[in-house]
Amino acid sequence: MKKILFSVVAVALVLGALAYVFRRPLTRVVVSRVVAGNMASTFLEDLPDGLHVGLCGAGSPLPDPQRSGPCVAVVAGENLFVVDSGSGSSRNLGQMGLSQGKIDAILLTHFHSDHIDGLGEMLMQRWVNGTHTLPTPLYGPDGVERVVAGFNQAYAQDAVYRTAHHGEETAPSSGAGARAQPFGLPGPGEGVKVVEDGDLTITAFAVDHEPIRPAVGYRFDYKGRSVLVSGDTSKSANLAQFAQGVDLLVHEALSPELVGLLTQGAENAQRPNLVKITNDILDYHTSPVEVAEVAREAGAQELLFYHVVPPLILPTMEEMFMEGVTQTYAGPVTIGRDGTFFSLPARSSEITHRELL
Numbered sequence: 598m599k600k601i602l603f604s605v606v607a608v609a610l611v612l613g614a615l616a617y618v619f620r621r622p623l624t625r626v627v628v629s630r631v632v633a634g635n636m637a638s639t640f641l642e643d644l645p646d647g648l649h650v651g652l653c654g655a656g657s658p659l660p661d662p663q664r665s666g667p668c669v670a671v672v673a674g675e676n677l678f679v680v681d682s683g684s685g686s687s688r689n690l691g692q693m694g695l696s697q698g699k700i701d702a703i704l705l706t707h708f709h710s711d712h713i714d715g716l717g718e719m720l721m722q723r724w725v726n727g728t729h730t731l732p733t734p735l736y737g738p739d740g741v742e743r744v745v746a747g748f749n750q751a752y753a754q755d756a757v758y759r760t761a762h763h764g765e766e767t768a769p770s771s772g773a774g775a776r777a778q779p780f781g782l783p784g785p786g787e788g789v790k791v792v793e794d795g796d797l798t799i800t801a802f803a804v805d806h807e808p809i810r811p812a813v814g815y816r817f818d819y820k821g822r823s824v825l826v827s828g829d830t831s832k833s834a835n836l837a838q839f840a841q842g843v844d845l846l847v848h849e850a851l852s853p854e855l856v857g858l859l860t861q862g863a864e865n866a867q868r869p870n871l872v873k874i875t876n877d878i879l880d881y882h883t884s885p886v887e888v889a890e891v892a893r894e895a896g897a898q899e900l901l902f903y904h905v906v907p908p909l910i911l912p913t914m915e916e917m918f919m920e921g922v923t924q925t926y927a928g929p930v931t932i933g934r935d936g937t938f939f940s941l942p943a944r945s946s947e948i949t950h951r952e953l954l
């Protein structure tokens with residue numbers, strides 16, 4: 598028995614020593630295989646026909662290790678759309694296997710900095726990863742053209758460098774940046790069909806993020822399946838109307854109780870500007886229970902929270918965030934984080950959920 602044990606330990610030591618001696622060649626093999634695997638990924642192409650929703654950013658301007666700036670990827674059939682592009686969202690999208698080069702269009706809900714501060718990176722990655730010859734279509738309510746002009750100007754020199762360095766065939770100069778696709782802010786009960794393409798309709802509708810105007814949400818309808826992305830809003834009857842019968846409601850939420858703790862902390866730290874800000878943000882977002890009311894009123898099949906405020910850094914904070922939600926809305930509820938991914942296969946009532954990051 599002792600002999601066998603001795604032999605096993607000896608073999609393990611020899612293998613360990615060999616692995617240490619050859620650690621660099623081994624690392625080369627592993628890295629090149631992982632890189633090749635990632636680059637050859639056909640995750641997007643392999644998805645079943647239907648609607649798919651991925652959170653490329655589940656958070657807000659407040660730093661949360663699990664939640665980057667707001668970003669919702671929606672795959673409809675073979676098309677990839679991105680709603681908003683907060684900080685960190687472009688990197689998340691790539692890591693989720695949704696190559697930025699495959700983006701068909703980006704849609705903005707409003708022009709608050711946390712919804713556009715990842716946009717420059719997203720546009721550049723989409724251009725060079727996809728060898729695009731036309732700029733990214735960027736939909737948004739009137740005013741989106743100013744955002745586009747600003748980003749295009751800020752990245753104009755970068756675009757020149759990249760074409761000069763990689764050549765027209767790899768980074769065609771005509772494909773850099775974005776082109777604005779503005780639409781007028783719809784009135785209550787009115788929807789603007791921003792995309793109508795075969796089986797897919799994307800409808801923009803007004804939400805209530807006063808004093809921020811314009812602000813919209815988007816509803817995606819594809820082959821009998823539907824998803825609604827709220828953007829930033831306080832509890833909105835107009836949104837509830839557009840969410841009628843939706844399969845998956847993707848809604849922002851702010852917990853007044855937890856934000857109250859931030860205010861208290863700011864008071865204790867004698868930071869009056871932070872006290873003012875944490876008080877101000879209460880009036881233009883929706884509490885988790887109010888979101889649950891909207892989901893119930895709309896008859897939504899399932900609810901996904903994103904733009905989660907404040908950061909939920911302790912498991913018990915998730916419990917506090919959810920207080921009263923399941924008593925209000927009977928369907929399944931998920932608190933989103935970066936990489937949360939839902940699939941809604943075409944012409945079915947199935948909804949599946951997994952985490953990609």
Ligand SMILES: [Zn+2]
Pocket residue numbers: 657658667709711712829904
């Ligand atoms: Zn926001």
Ligand SMILES: [Zn+2]
Pocket residue numbers: 707709806809829
């Ligand atoms: Zn906002």
